[in-house]
Amino acid sequence: MKNAVGREIPAHISGISNTRLYEGTSAYNPAHTGAGKKLRAGKPHTDKILKSIDEAIEKTGLKNGQTISFHHHLRNGDYVMKMVMECIAAKGIKDITIASSSLSPCHDFLIDYIRDGTVTALESSGLRGQLGKYLTKNPGALKKPTIIRSHGGRARAIEAGELHIDTAFMAAPTCDRQGNATGRIGKSAFGSMGYAMIDAAYADKVVLITDNLVNDPVYPYSIPQTQVDYIVPVEAIGDPEGIASGAIRITKSPTQLLIAEYAAEVMDETGVLKDGFSMQMGSGGASLAAAKFIREKMEDQNITGSFGIGGITGIFADMLKDGLFKACYDAQTFDTTAVKSLSENPNHIEISASFYANPWNAGPIVNDLDVVILSATEVDLDFNVNVITDSNGICMGASGGHSDTAAGAALTIIVVPLIRGRLPMIRNHVQNVVTPGDDVDVIITERGLAINPKRTDLIEKLKDSKLPIMKIEDLQQLAYAFVGKPEEIKLSDDDRDIVAVVEYRDGSILDVIRKPLV
Amino acid sequence: MKNAVGREIPAHISGISNTRLYEGTSAYNPAHTGAGKKLRAGKPHTDKILKSIDEAIEKTGLKNGQTISFHHHLRNGDYVMKMVMECIAAKGIKDITIASSSLSPCHDFLIDYIRDGTVTALESSGLRGQLGKYLTKNPGALKKPTIIRSHGGRARAIEAGELHIDTAFMAAPTCDRQGNATGRIGKSAFGSMGYAMIDAAYADKVVLITDNLVNDPVYPYSIPQTQVDYIVPVEAIGDPEGIASGAIRITKSPTQLLIAEYAAEVMDETGVLKDGFSMQMGSGGASLAAAKFIREKMEDQNITGSFGIGGITGIFADMLKDGLFKACYDAQTFDTTAVKSLSENPNHIEISASFYANPWNAGPIVNDLDVVILSATEVDLDFNVNVITDSNGICMGASGGHSDTAAGAALTIIVVPLIRGRLPMIRNHVQNVVTPGDDVDVIITERGLAINPKRTDLIEKLKDSKLPIMKIEDLQQLAYAFVGKPEEIKLSDDDRDIVAVVEYRDGSILDVIRKPLV
Numbered sequence A, B: 001m002k003n004a005v006g007r008e009i010p011a012h013i014s015g016i017s018n019t020r021l022y023e024g025t026s027a028y029n030p031a032h033t034g035a036g037k038k039l040r041a042g043k044p045h046t047d048k049i050l051k052s053i054d055e056a057i058e059k060t061g062l063k064n065g066q067t068i069s070f071h072h073h074l075r076n077g078d079y080v081m082k083m084v085m086e087c088i089a090a091k092g093i094k095d096i097t098i099a100s101s102s103l104s105p106c107h108d109f110l111i112d113y114i115r116d117g118t119v120t121a122l123e124s125s126g127l128r129g130q131l132g133k134y135l136t137k138n139p140g141a142l143k144k145p146t147i148i149r150s151h152g153g154r155a156r157a158i159e160a161g162e163l164h165i166d167t168a169f170m171a172a173p174t175c176d177r178q179g180n181a182t183g184r185i186g187k188s189a190f191g192s193m194g195y196a197m198i199d200a201a202y203a204d205k206v207v208l209i210t211d212n213l214v215n216d217p218v219y220p221y222s223i224p225q226t227q228v229d230y231i232v233p234v235e236a237i238g239d240p241e242g243i244a245s246g247a248i249r250i251t252k253s254p255t256q257l258l259i260a261e262y263a264a265e266v267m268d269e270t271g272v273l274k275d276g277f278s279m280q281m282g283s284g285g286a287s288l289a290a291a292k293f294i295r296e297k298m299e300d301q302n303i304t305g306s307f308g309i310g311g312i313t314g315i316f317a318d319m320l321k322d323g324l325f326k327a328c329y330d331a332q333t334f335d336t337t338a339v340k341s342l343s344e345n346p347n348h349i350e351i352s353a354s355f356y357a358n359p360w361n362a363g364p365i366v367n368d369l370d371v372v373i374l375s376a377t378e379v380d381l382d383f384n385v386n387v388i389t390d391s392n393g394i395c396m397g398a399s400g401g402h403s404d405t406a407a408g409a410a411l412t413i414i415v416v417p418l419i420r421g422r423l424p425m426i427r428n429h430v431q432n433v434v435t436p437g438d439d440v441d442v443i444i445t446e447r448g449l450a451i452n453p454k455r456t457d458l459i460e461k462l463k464d465s466k467l468p469i470m471k472i473e474d475l476q477q478l479a480y481a482f483v484g485k486p487e488e489i490k491l492s493d494d495d496r497d498i499v500a501v502v503e504y505r506d507g508s509i510l511d512v513i514r515k516p517l518v
Helices: A053-060 A080-090 A110-115 A129-137 A151-160 A194-202 A254-269 A285-301 A314-321 A336-344 A353-357 A402-408 A456-461 A472-483 B053-060 B080-090 B110-115 B129-137 B151-160 B194-202 B254-269 B285-301 B314-321 B336-344 B353-357 B402-408 B456-461 B472-483
Strands: A033-038 A067-070 A096-100 A119-124 A146-148 A167-172 A174-176 A205-210 A230-233 A279-281 A305-312 A325-333 A348-350 A371-374 A378-380 A411-415 A442-444 A449-451 A498-503 A509-514 B033-038 B067-070 B096-100 B119-124 B146-148 B167-172 B174-176 B205-210 B230-233 B279-281 B305-312 B325-333 B348-350 B371-374 B378-380 B411-415 B442-444 B449-451 B498-503 B509-514
Touching (some): A033 A194, A053 A205, A053 A230, A080 A096, A080 A110, A080 A167, A080 A205, A110 A129, A151 A194, A151 A353, A167 A194, A174 A205, A194 A353, A254 A411, A285 A371, A285 A411, A305 A314, A305 A336, A314 A325, A314 A336, A325 A353, A336 A348, A371 A402, B033 B151, B067 B080, B080 B110, B080 B205, B110 B129, B129 B498, B151 B353, B151 B402, B167 B194, B194 B325, B194 B353, B254 B285, B254 B411, B254 B442, B279 B285, B285 B314, B285 B371, B305 B336, B314 B325, B325 B336, B325 B353, B336 B348, B371 B402
Parallel strands (some): A067 A167, A096 A119, A167 A205, A205 A230, A279 A371, A305 A325, A325 A348, A411 A442, B067 B167, B096 B119, B119 B146, B146 B498, B167 B205, B205 B230, B279 B305, B305 B325, B325 B348, B411 B442
Antiparallel strands (some): A442 A449, B442 B449, B498 B509
16 A cells, blocks of 8 residues: 555554554544553652662563663663663563664664564664664564654654553663652763653653762752652763763865755745744754854844754754844753753753654644754655665664654755765655655755745745755756766565554654665 | 541442542552543644634633633632633533632632533532532532542542543743743742643643733743643733732731741651751641741751742742752742742742642652641541531631641641630541541640650650640640530531532542531
8 A cells, every 4th residue: 555655555564553554744633532641659758769770670560571661862872771671681571672762873782682582672763873784684583663753753652652661761860869850960961851751751660770869859850750660870871972972063064064055045035034933953964054054144134033943952052042042942962062051051941852743732842943954864856855764775864853843844954965975865766754745845955956846935935046946856867967877776575574664753654664685 | 338537428429420438548559540631733833822712712612511620820819710701601601510729719700600500510629718608508509519639639630530621721920822831920920830730731622811922932831832722812810919919927826826836846856857858838827837936946956958848938938048948849839929939049849739749640749748737627536637617517728738748748747726716626526527637647736735646656756845745635625624515516418418529639538528507
């Protein structure tokens, strides 16, 4: 069966109960109620502090076949998942589903636990590193395809009851003895706990793992004590080097700078750049670099924006500090400058993934975005965007907030080099769709820009522009002229070779990732 | 059938589906999951702002037989319930259940809407004023008894799905155009929105009614935009005089001051007063006055407390400002000094009613209380406490956080005058039980103190005290010696004359309020 973005989806995917196909970016309206929280009678004067992760696993009653969750706020510096999985494996518990908000190369150790049957399923925003390669080449290593969700989609799935978490194990940079926790301070501070907030609210059991247990009340808290069952103090929850490297800097690549300049110019010429505008920049090179040119234009034209959303970097935190924006909403903090900003600047507001992007609440903040600038691993003639697989079909990226912000923003700009590694980045059909073309308005490369033909308003606004605007087919031909037409890679059509199911943010099936035949 | 506190409860109460009887303060452990939230797909760039309350009622689809909720943060200055009910009545909508977090004398107008069938049921923390009198004398005016819940019990009932709210109408002193709302600022600022937070999270539809709609992002927000469907700007949401009178001052009554001094002395002699202790003071005269003596002792002995909880008054806010406590948790702000403190002092922390006192989460903050000092309308020989009816059996009070804090605190002190209006306040059996004697440790009057015989540890600690400690029976006799033995009032034993059902915080039936025969 073909879904509304033209992808062939099997009527039934082994191990996946979901059969709802993608019908359009705002086609589906939920008419049901969400998941209920597990009720538990917290007893007065209970000591929540345990001696070890092992004791926590005992107390939660974790057993074969259950689902546990982690957040990825520690990024590539995370120690917590490994500490927990070592204990689980040592106890001989098998058939665990790991539902992490995302996975980083530091989680490559999972390959061993997949091989020995400790872990049999994954749900994540993305698959990267050796784990991504391993699973792409060995889809049968897990008992069912990995479910890929956007950040808003994951919050939705948890709140809607589609992803039920038995126990959430949660790295907490600082918490008090009741369990009020924050990521703002502590030796492993990582900033916002936006993804963790949802798991804490809905998991049957919540275990905080902290390297900074304090006696005084912690506030503001990201996780409230009312959601915390146990606390385990450990030596270190992460490697500071991997958690947040210093300030992310703007690229020096001339190609990326040119793309970034075009993006700022599109915003200017389409009238987005005006007092009170709101924006998000992705964390890729060209999208981040756009900040430099946007800032120049804002200063030149004396423009004050309303708010930014993110994924917040020091680059945005500085714009906030300098008064270019009134506020920023932060579900994930990207560098040490931004962590400092969150803990010091009252206009830097921590939000949950649901507040950020859940399509099934009364209005996440992405719904109020004027513009978003996003990267891509590749795009296609229908303006569809891939950010999950590379040109060889290997899982190496993450869905993140890509489709969420694209759906919410009035203007969605994709920045992508025309050619990468001698491969043209505008395909006839992207390897995998993460963001449907219906939500993509402008694709910008260093050689030219293409406007989605459906956005006749933008075409009209930019008709006298000096920007190198062309048809997307012509942009593709330009790339072909340089590097030739690429060969399509061959994929297995055996349904047992489905590596992952890409859910759209509303939970419908947008695409499946199939094993490449090489 | 008699419940565990010795109250005779009918096996079935007409209109009340709940038949679970009170079995003890921590007897019941929930094994189920709570209510799910109504899912709704908030569309990008939707304008939530409506022209009138009438339009909001249309949009929410409110109809006969539904339940609507209000919060009582505007106290006796609330305009919002009246504005909403006038619209509902004008539209001819009938059979409405009002589930307000509490009711004040300014809501006496409800009598008219009860008479004409617009309102047919109430759920509240209390009943006061003319409405309390009217319903006590005319139980048949509503189609079923009013359900009385503690603040923690109400949060529990909503989260557990026992109280389902179709539409919450919510006074918001300040909100932005997305619906992020706060009670800290604005001409009708009332401080914490602790009760409102629960309704906003669980109601099917949420309507904010505000007299301060602002364009810039509001933060910190008490109600997030993700829970807000509509916003209605109005001229005024309340009368500032009724919302928060200036700073509440400490009583000059010698009786109350003496009781307060005894309370502080009990805390001192039982070892509660030490570094890191936590406390709550009720808002009654003697309990508030205890602050004066506690403060003196803390300063003399150089003690720094951990946190206070409330119901926060300026008296506590000043102790916080002066460093006597490290933090305070505020679910309801009582006076203008405390409102100012909440908006200026980062150690003054706004919390929800669930964080405050919900017995069915992983640990509300009342569970960490060392001591609470609470008032009473009357107490009895079993140490049971009444705060809902007066000696004539008329509903005139509210359950509030009384039973919640009594259950959580390691030491629960009740302060009550021995005699009030020529009536002894220690009864054989209180008219109605709101807080079971099992959770009451010390009763203090101006003539003497009684320790609950079950607290042998306290009896031992205070055995050499110079405090006038006596048996509760002797205290009662002392009152009788002054004013004689009071006549018991007669109550209707007709089950159709049940005015209200008093739920314990865990949802079990603790007592019924019956119509007095006079």
